[in-house]
Amino acid sequence: MNRRQLLVASLGLSTTTFAFAQDASEYPSRTVRLMVGFAAGGPQDNITRMLAEYFGKQFDRSFYVENRPGANGEVAANYTKYLTADGYSLLLAGSGAMSVAPSMQTALGYNSAKDFTAIGRVSGFVYLLAVPSSSPFKSTRDLILYGRTNKGALSYASAGIGATNHLAGEWFKSRTGVDAVHVPYKGDAEALTDLIAGRVSYAFIGGPGVIAQAKAGKLRILASSGLTQKQEGIDVPTVAQAANIPDFDVVPWTGLFAPAGLASGIVGRLNTAIMKSMATPEAKARLLAIGQFSFTDTPEQFAQYLRTENARWASVVELAQIRKM
Incomplete structure (x- = not known):
């Protein structure tokens, strides 16, 4: 075992993960696909295409949208779960698939908090x-x-x-x-x-x-x-x-995810790109036109928010005695 391999082993990292971490500053070096779990023309598709446009300008690389509709976004999430965590396959998913479905589905096929890397929330709206x-x-x-x-x-x-x-x-x-x-x-x-x-x-x-x-x-x-x-x-x-329900807070959202294990350097670059894109007056105006607003949070904040949301909806399902599917 050479010196580099010993260092990687001592850190508990695979050589692949180490390479991703080392190359984060050069990411992306090729085309990136952004998957969305809905057909073309809907709100999530529109937001995904807007993000692909902004990312393309910021990174000077091609980001293209791949629609994988079905089961309120669950089909795309199940597909993304098994892809390589290299930053070249990303998923824009909503709270329906990533927070509500885990509390309602008995055989969902994925754990939204464990099977994905949370990169950042992008947009949301109120009912x-x-x-x-x-x-x-x-x-x-x-x-x-x-x-x-x-x-x-x-x-x-x-x-x-x-x-x-x-x-x-x-x-x-x-x-x-x-x-x-x-x-x-x-x-x-x-x-x-x-x-x-x-x-x-x-x-x-x-x-x-x-x-x-x-x-x-x-x-x-x-x-x-x-x-x-x-x-x-x-x-x-x-x-x-x-209604005097102090904790009532329902804000459906969309966020950017990758398969679990994405290198933190790439996560950081993508999160910075989200915040830069969504903070522009143009992005805010485009979101407002479809009744939404932008979010800017860190990957850590998003991951914690996801865990909190999942626990909250599980509690609501239990409290209201909603029958799971």
């Missing part, structure tokens, strides 16, 4: 607690008082069983005593249509369409799901304040 404009409820308190005393009279919409706004709805119910029937749809667009028509009583729902419909007088927004983050242009109390 708005909304009712039809014809609703008698003028405040969150009105909704809660009615829902407590009129069993089964209310219904709430979500993007589907296991969706983040399904869990948000159940968390709201379990902490307020509201009795409401869950009506799952095949996405937020269908849920929004029926909410406007008054076929459901309320929903936690996001996106620019909600704001547009509220400004058009077709919806009434009662509260925002974020504890600190708010939807720009919407001045309403948080659910935490309005």
Whole structure:
């Protein structure tokens, strides 16, 4: 064994990992693929393409998007888990696949906190607690008082069983005593249509369409799901304040991941690129156009946030007695 091999062995590193760490300053030296678990044209795809564009400019290398849709992002996550942790295959994934699914799925196939390297959050949005404009409820308190005393009279919409706004709805119910029937749809667009028509009583729902419909007088927004983050242009109390649930904080997010074991030097370069990209006025404006805002956190902060989110959603599932799939 030569001197270099002895040094690597003493550090408990493989020669491959050592090489990655040594070459981090030259990363990337070839094309990088950014995978996303949704079809082209949706919000996560748009954010992935925006990130690929900015990364390409910063690193002077080609970053291309590969769509691997299926199971709310779980297909792409399962695929990425088994790839080489060299920084040339990355995944943009959302809280649905990385935080909610682990609490809802009994046979998910991956552990989001152990099978991936968390590089940094990229974007997020808040849900708005909304009712039809014809609703008698003028405040969150009105909704809660009615829902407590009129069993089964209310219904709430979500993007589907296991969706983040399904869990948000159940968390709201379990902490307020509201009795409401869950009506799952095949996405937020269908849920929004029926909410406007008054076929459901309320929903936690996001996106620019909600704001547009509220400004058009077709919806009434009662509260925002974020504890600190708010939807720009919407001045309403948080659910935490309005419903007296101090820890209620639902902020769906997207973040950049790699297979577990990515060298810290490469993680650092990618995280710096995220923060530089997402801090620009142009990026913020592009995100705002799709109802989102940017994040800037370190890899360590993101990894801790992921662990906290996973534990929180597992607790919500248990508290609300939601049946796992």
